Amino acid sequence: MTQLLEILGCKHPIIQGPIGHLNDPKMVAAVSEAGAFGMLALGFERDLGNIKRMINEVRELTDKPFGANLMIAINPKNDAILELLTEEGVKTVTTSAGSPKKLYPKIKELGLKVLHVCLAAPPAVKAADAGADGVIASGTESGGLRTAGPESTNLILVPLVCDIVKLPVVAAGGIADRRGYRAALALGAQGVQIGTALLASEESPARQAYKEAIIGCGDAGTTLLPVGGITMRTIINPKLEGLMASGADLSKEYAAGNRNKAWSKGDFDLYPAGAGQISALINEIRPVKDIIEEMVS
Numbered sequence: 001m002t003q004l005l006e007i008l009g010c011k012h013p014i015i016q017g018p019i020g021h022l023n024d025p026k027m028v029a030a031v032s033e034a035g036a037f038g039m040l041a042l043g044f045e046r047d048l049g050n051i052k053r054m055i056n057e058v059r060e061l062t063d064k065p066f067g068a069n070l071m072i073a074i075n076p077k078n079d080a081i082l083e084l085l086t087e088e089g090v091k092t093v094t095t096s097a098g099s100p101k102k103l104y105p106k107i108k109e110l111g112l113k114v115l116h117v118c119l120a121a122p123p124a125v126k127a128a129d130a131g132a133d134g135v136i137a138s139g140t141e142s143g144g145l146r147t148a149g150p151e152s153t154n155l156i157l158v159p160l161v162c163d164i165v166k167l168p169v170v171a172a173g174g175i176a177d178r179r180g181y182r183a184a185l186a187l188g189a190q191g192v193q194i195g196t197a198l199l200a201s202e203e204s205p206a207r208q209a210y211k212e213a214i215i216g217c218g219d220a221g222t223t224l225l226p227v228g229g230i231t232m233r234t235i236i237n238p239k240l241e242g243l244m245a246s247g248a249d250l251s252k253e254y255a256a257g258n259r260n261k262a263w264s265k266g267d268f269d270l271y272p273a274g275a276g277q278i279s280a281l282i283n284e285i286r287p288v289k290d291i292i293e294e295m296v297s
């Protein structure tokens with residue numbers, strides 16, 4: 001058994017990519033039931049009662065392990081959330097969007113296992129120094145929040161991180177099927193984190209319009225939208241395409257505060273759908289179990 005599987009306690013080395021505003025216990029349970037590692041996305045969630053309710057709902061649906069993602073610099077309730085997760089028996093968390101130094105003393109004190117998401121190689125070294133049990137290397141093709149600077153693809157980043165940290169590495173970004181899964185393992189990763197492909201799955205809480213936007217997205221169909229000094233990878237729709245062609249300042253056209261509303265309503269003129277470059281390879285809405293089983297076949 002690999003170190004990663006020991007940390008996760010599941011059958012397949014596949015982690016559900018947390019999707020900040022689209023959190024659903026049923027989806028988490030479906031991923032864990034399929035033998036992968038379901039994740040609650042708690043980056044924006046501040047309501048402890050709601051978190052407890054979601055954990056209980058997952059537990060009613062599966063006895064398999066699952067974890068939770070915390071966004072370090074974004075959520076002021078992280079300490080209390082970590083205590084709640086520990087009380088509720090969640091054993092593994094992932095952290096992203098911030099410096100591990102801030103939260104790791106608490107995580108270690110509580111005895112939780114933790115993997116940190118790194119968008120470049122130097123933060124992986126810092127995460128290892130702070131006591132991470134593993135790192136999630138996320139190349140520029142990935143969906144989600146990105147930097148505003150130059151970034152590497154996973155073909156470069158994953159082996160780079162594997163060479164410089166002596167911890168299990170998970171590849172996040174650009175993986176939707178067995179080819180990507182095997183490629184990630186060949187690069188030295190012990191596992192993968194899957195965001196966009198699971199976002200477009202049958203059980204995903206995303207609106208049908210969101211899933212269809214991913215299915216309809218072709219090669220080079222995403223861009224990095226500036227948001228407050230960082231970026232978010234989004235699908236280029238006709239409105240965004242027009243704005244890009246006109247040379248408009250995109251950071252002024254879309255407010256990050258509208259993201260939650262836009263995504264939960266499927267209103268992509270208000271804020272474009274967040275998704276990774278891998279959308280180009282996702283052509284149908286499939287059950288989670290089929291996605292996972294094909295990946296490891």
Ligand SMILES: Cc1cc2nc3c(=O)[nH]c(=O)nc-3n(C[C@H](O)[C@H](O)[C@H](O)COP(=O)(O)O)c2cc1C
Nearest residue numbers: 017018019020096142143144173174195196274276
């Ligand atoms: C719409 C969207 C929202 C995301 N929200 C989060 C989040 O809240 N926390 C986090 O650590 N990663 C987040 N991510 C990143 C995913 O968890 C995952 O690492 C990434 O999507 C992997 O790349 P892929 O989309 O190519 O599979 C998000 C990704 C997307 C597409």
